[in-house]
Amino acid sequence: MIGNSEGILVSAVFVSKTSGETLKKLAEGNGGECCLLPSPRERAADVFMIPFISVVILALAGIFLCTRFLVVRERGGHRHADSHLVEVLPCITFSVTRQIDQHARETCVICLEDYREGEKLKVLPCQHEFHATCIDSWLTKWGTFCPVCKRVINRQIRPSV
Template sequence: MADQNSTEAIIMAALSTLSSSHISDLSHSIAALFHRHRRRLCSLLSSPTIFSFTLQYLQSISLHKKSLLIAHYLLLNLSVLNHFMRSNTTAPPYAATGMKLRDLDAVLLLLLLCELHQNEPEALESPPSFWRGVLCNYVADTMLKLTSFGASNGEVLMEYIEKVVKCRNFVNVMGRDSGGGDEGKDGREVATSVAAVVALPSVEVSGGGRECVICKEEMIKGRDVCELPCNHLFHWMCILPWLKKRNTCPCCRSRLPTNGVLSEIDRLLEDLVKIGDGDDRLYRERSIHD
């Protein structure tokens, strides 16, 4: 899943399940996000003070921290698509996946520096005090455009896919080179995020004979139990300790949200795989009611 071809294929397969009207709505949502970030990049490059502070911040942090910055930005972009697929709305949960302004400035500048180094390696051989001017000249015809709204849906989506793939590759390479890890890697278990646990619904058992697979005892009709997003039911006293250590359903192993950014990236990509494969109940139910 980590390589470029598979990440692109996962997103393309998920997009292929959308109708033309949904594609249009999603494109507008992505274009709005790009528009805000491009305006922020304009402000960064036009202000010597902000640029200087942001560059100093980038130079002061480790390679692993830089990798995590890009990972957070990747998670933000993936959340736009995933949230749209799940709820059929154009307003992603920015409060849950947003970045601090300093970190957003840093990742926008970092990605721009990486792009410049890739396309014009000699451009950054000058002293850092000249970099702002170099970057301004480089982006004059592209990145400093204040809007993406004039672009076609296909152009917006292709730019989105290219950005996701590029960030995914950066995270893989930089994370490996820095030796940085993340919860959930190498088979280690990851706790479900507190916010996700608090949001779990309490439902009344409607029939007898159901068993809680954790304690192996029957769930009594009329009692309130916990329902996971996959629709499996458990006693509250059984599932809470489980979710404190793991982010998977005891029955089907479907993942719940975590606080680990790399784990969340993998979880969102897995959800997109299910949608692209036509093996996603939540998406099918949403489609039926559209």
């Protein structure tokens, strides 16, 4: 408005489209003036934009997760070792004097029990030692990696024929 705005009162109310049309009919019937302006949010592109973006994000996340699963599966991270692989692991007998000389661990990290004199231990290619029964169970039931350093062992051991 140009000029003096004293005494001019403009009321604005946001209502639904149906309510606006009803108000327009009522205002026209009484000789009043009513303007209905569409909300910018009522455009079809805006209505479909959020679901479209959501679907694109979900599709990208699905592709990422599938790719990640295939890479992990290809590396052997979720497979179990076969019995031949477990059998070819070198075995040693634990002795306190050997443990002091080599500064090796004195506890099996799988069962959390201390090694005792004369117990049979198996050594992985990464040089981590475990109770033979503990590591056999670990490799055949949980995975083909070392419980300490997470190195995959199935590619480091070549079973003898």
